[in-house]
Each structure stands twice: as structure tokens, then as C-alpha cells.
Amino acid sequence: MVSKKMKATSTIALSAALVLSMAACGNSNNNESKGATESKGNTATNAPDAGTTKTESGKKVTITFQNIYPDPATPSYKMLHELVDQYEKENPNIHIELDTLNTDQQKVKLKTQAASKEIPDITIVNPAAQMKPFVDAKLFAPLNDMLDQNGLKDTYQSGLLDYYSFDGNVYALPDGNNIEVVYYNKELFEQAGIADTPKTFDELLQDVKTLKAKGITPIAIGEKDSWTGSFLFMNILLRTNGGPGFLQDVLDGKKTFEDPAFVEAVDRFQDLVQAGAFPDGATSIDANAGGNIFKSGKAAMWVIGSWETGAIDASSVAGKAGAFQFPSVNGKGDPNEFMLAPGSAFAISANSEHLQETKDFLNFFTLNLPNKQFELKNAVGIGQKVDGDLKGAGYSDLAINISGLFNQVKGGDLAFDNTMNPATAQVHLSSIQNLFVQKVDSVQVAKEHQTAFEANK
């Protein structure tokens, strides 16, 4: 405990010290990299043929690539490593150093790195409101020029890059574009005697009760990572609001959180909790473990982004899983409006010492990503156009089912933390987490949101 004491007294102190010392380094780096980018600019004009960098000088260049694909069992991991290996082989003077973390670790690491302007050459950010503070701090390089090379821009679905654009500049390139769906386990549905997927929220509630009575966990969730509950809640709000745009209206001052649509959404969400829809102790289960409840066949449904399709196909419920749209709530909302989840995105540090080389690599990487993902059977929910027929390529029924849902998308909303600023989002997240453990007056929940929103405007 001596060391604990020391450690703890200086936890705050040390972290502050780190920030301080890194800030000092950051400044000097700024100046250096300015000179560096200028000279890079020259080499770029000498060798306009990007795609394949010919660094005549032959000097070794190391590009740091912070990424969130840590699990070797997943297709994304293989995609990353195969593309990086290929690029290093074709460009022997370039070394790509991978800084691999899981999502939450990466968020915090990037945040601390950003405080000292020391972010890696390539990093991962989330769209819209979540990346705005970084863009405002001028940490990312605009990628417009790089998007025009090799026709990269045209590979992206129209409108997708808007979520990553500020003042006409694109700052990050997404690894996917997903929607929120309800995965369900056909076998467990049969066991409980449920013939059809629910079309209305009341049917969903009924199914939840039926499943619960049979001793089956109705809906898997890992609410220790509070975004999961919020993601589900927002889908209800998307319905009770009769369509997308609720949060935008709040931001524009046209509505407040005390709007009936919001209160109704809270009420309906509590109905789910009261019906026993979620596993016991949901708030201590982390997101991965929550997903595993479904993937190991112990829960009947899982309300999550379509990015899980590949992982479900690789799990023990492969072949038994189907997917459907989130039902309408109290007769409101169109099931073909989805919670949209434009993916995590690759951004380049504005202070990168090898800005041009990094851009060239990312150009190669994102150009080849769709085909590689397709090859690895992970092409459902990628944000770029890809040639090829899923069925012909041996994709599962679930994957084809999901890609069918994609074709029905009429519109939708972004997640709460992608729309609202981080401080408001945190209040929202813990407020929703609270609904899992106790019954709360929904008007109070709405008021809490509104207060937080006004305080953090």
C-alpha cells in the first residue's frame, strides 16, 4: 500500500505532469513538422503519382496506425493485417507500426494524446459531435486532396462522408456504415412458441414476457458500457417522435427534452425493463460479454448495430440467427427508419511528420478495404460500394437478410453521443443506465436531460 499511496497521490499529479511535459514536446514538434510538411510538399509535386509512393531518397518512414481491431478471431483484424503487410511489401521503405487497442482504451488514449497534440499519424474517431472537438482543435489534416486521388471519393456511399465533414473539408474516412437492427435467435423463438417477429412494440413486450416465462433471457445487453442501452432507447425515441430529427430539433431550439415524444420513449423503455427484458445485473455486464449472451445462444434477441453480423456468423448461433427492424411504438414511426451508425473512421494527424506518406498509405488502405472485407465475408455494413454478389460469394442468410434491410433504409438518426456534446451525452448515458436498476418518473428523466443540455450548451 506504500506504493499504492504514492501512486495514488501522484495519479492526478503525474497525469498532470505528463500533460505538461507532453505539451512542451508538442510545441516543439509543431515547429518541426511545419518544416517537414513543407519539404514533403516538394516531394509530392515531384512525384504526383501517389497510390504508390516512390520515396527516391529511400529513407525509412514509420507510420503509426492506431486502430481498434484487437481480436485476431475477427475478420477486421485479418483485413487490417493483410492490407498492411501488402503495403509494406510493395513499399519497402515504409513501416506501418500498429497501435492496437480496444474501443474504450483507444478513446481515452487519443484524448490524452490530443491534450498534448501528439496524436498518431493515423487514428480512429467517431463521427459528427464526437469528432468535433478534435477538428476544432485543428488536430486532423483535411483529406480532400487525398480523396480525389485514384477515385477514392466515389467509392463511398453518397452522403456518408458528410458525417465526417466540417466547413467543406473531410477529416476522416469511415470503416463502415451500419444500422441498428434486432437480431433474434430463431430456435429460442420457436421454443417459446413465438411464430412471427414482433411488428409493434406491444407485440415485442408480449414476446418478452413469453420468453421470460420460459426462462429465456429475452434481450441481451451489456449495460456497463452505457452506450448500449442508449442505442436501444434512441430507437424507441425515433419511433415515438414519428421520425428522425428529435435531437437536432432540440439543438436548434425547436423542441426540448420535456417534449411528450421523449417522455413517452422513457416510459416505453421502462416497460421493457419492468417486463424483465434484460439479463439480471445488466449494468455490470460489459458490452462484449453482453453480446456473448446472445452469441452463445442464451438470449433470444439482441438490439445492436449491423456491424455484429460477421461476428454472429462466426459464433455458435450461426445459422440460427435472423434479424428484423425495430417495431413501431404506439402506432408511431416507420420501421424503415433506422438508427444510423456511420462507422469509426480513420483520421490523419495534422502534425504528422510524414503527412504525404501517411495520406498515400491511407489512400491505398481505404481503396482496398471494401474488396478485402468482401473476401473475408465481412462486407455487410461497409460504407463503400463493392462489386460482387453476396449470395454467390457464399454469405450467410443472415448477411443477406441484413443487406436487404439496408435497401429499405428511408432515413434515421445518429446515436445520442454522436449528436450531442460529450458532457450532455454523459448525463444522458447514466440517466438511461439508471432506468435499468430503478423505476423513475419519466418526467423527471426528461427534466434531467433538459437541465444538462442547457448547462452544457
Next chain:
Amino acid sequence: MKVLKVPARTIAVFVLPCLLLYVCLVFAPILVSFYTGLLQWDGITTTKTFAGLANFKEMFFHDPVFWPSVKRTLLYAVASMVEIPFCLLMAILLNRYVRKGNTLVSIYFTPVILSVVIIGQLWKTIYDPVSMGGMLNGVLISLGLDSWTHNWITEPKIAMFALYAVSLWQYFGYHLLIQYTGVQNIPDELYEAAKIDGADGFKADRYITFPLIIPIFKISIVLAFIGSLQAFDLVMVMTAGGPAHATDVISTHMYNSSFLSFKYGYGSAIASFLVILCLVFTASINTIFNKLEKKFS
């Protein structure tokens, strides 16, 4: 210092490297975080607005999470201090009745060498609801105590106590080791002499062990107190402050504010409060014990 008969300059030379490190790595950053606590700053952008005491005002008067988390932190500290007398009692008993106490002490010490993350995961599965194979609830049910089962770390009213219990369990061996060493260091002659004078057993403890163990006792108390004021890792692993702040302590609240809500200035204000809290309590514990020592010697 005069006893050493070493010139002040020599002392300075030997102390300097450590002092410099200490000033740079501990003292200066504390001052910096006091300053940052006065800013409205998200930790990323270059625009830092000076806000005076606004953060502190917010913290003391408007933050619904702050005071409850202070309360939980203090309770944490009190709980771990209350543990120390039991450690002392255990140490005395071990010293008196067990011939090779060292082995037992080592066994009690095992949890301390385990990483907190492992401890956290271990206890999380012990506390799990029965539907997920939680051991504690399973045992309760097999004893016929069904009504005693709980979702230990997700029910807001008891979650924090479940965390205290883990901490107490983990550090029991640590404080036991300290007290045991203290008890062993008391010379046997004293007890033998006391025995001749008719003081044995509890009486000997009252008049010999207690007065002589006070300095060691103080170390344990201070360590336990400060350690739990800064409790962070275990809470983060087991509940991350949830559900809905029900297990937030000062340090997790500070972390969430600075890194998740992007309120770096506000987080620093909380950090400053924590530093002051630690200083005040360490100072007062020292004063109390100095008085105690004087009284008994």
C-alpha cells in the same frame, strides 16, 4: 540533523536529486492542476477561458454527483480504518498461539499480490446473479437463504458495500502483515518481566502491546485512509461508477468528468479537492496519534 555532524551542503547534495524529481513529478503538477481547475477547458482545444472559481462553485453547490461520491469515499476510508483493529487482534493472536505464524501471514497476504483487475473480475463473477452462475448467491440459495440473494453490484443501495467488502478482503492480509511485524518487534523480555509482576494475557496487551504498537498502528491507519480516499481501480473494473453514479467515488467522478465529459478544467477542480482532502486528513491523523503516543509513553 546536527546529530549527524554532516555539513548542510553535503545533505543538500544528497537530497537534491530526489527533491528535484519530487518537485517536478509531484509538486509542480499539483500546482498545475490547481491552475487548470480554474479554467473552462475541454482538454483538447487551445481556447482556455479563465473562469475563476466557477468550477469549484459548480462542484460544491450544483453537482448532484459530487457530494454523494465524497460521502462514499469517506465511508470507504472509515471502513478500511475500522478493519485495522481486527488486523491487530489477529496479529496478537497469531503471535501468541501459532508457532509458525509466518506461513499463515503469507497466506493472508496473497490477495495483495494479485492485480486489482484480477481481483475485480474474480469478485464480479462471485457477485453475479444466480442466472449467470454467481457463487455467492448460489451458496445462499443452497443454504436456504433465498431471500438474502441480491444483484450485489447492480442494486444501487448495496453495490457500494459490495465493493467495500472486496477492498477489505484484499487488504486484510496487508495490514495484518504490518501489525504482525510490529507485534513481533516488541521484545519478549517486557512480557516476561510483566508476567513476574502479574500482568499476563489481556493485561499484558493493554499495558505493553498497545502503547508500543501505536506508531505501527498509525502507519496502517494512514495508509488505509489515504489508499481508500484514492480508490479508483477496483471501482473502475467492477462497476465503472455505475449504475447511474451509485458507486462513483471522488476519483472515478474526476476521471469521468475529465475524460468522458470533456470537462478537463472541472476534473482538475475535483482533483484539487482530493489533494486538499488527503492533506487535511493525513495532518489530522498525525496530530491525533502524536497526542496518543505522548499520552501512553
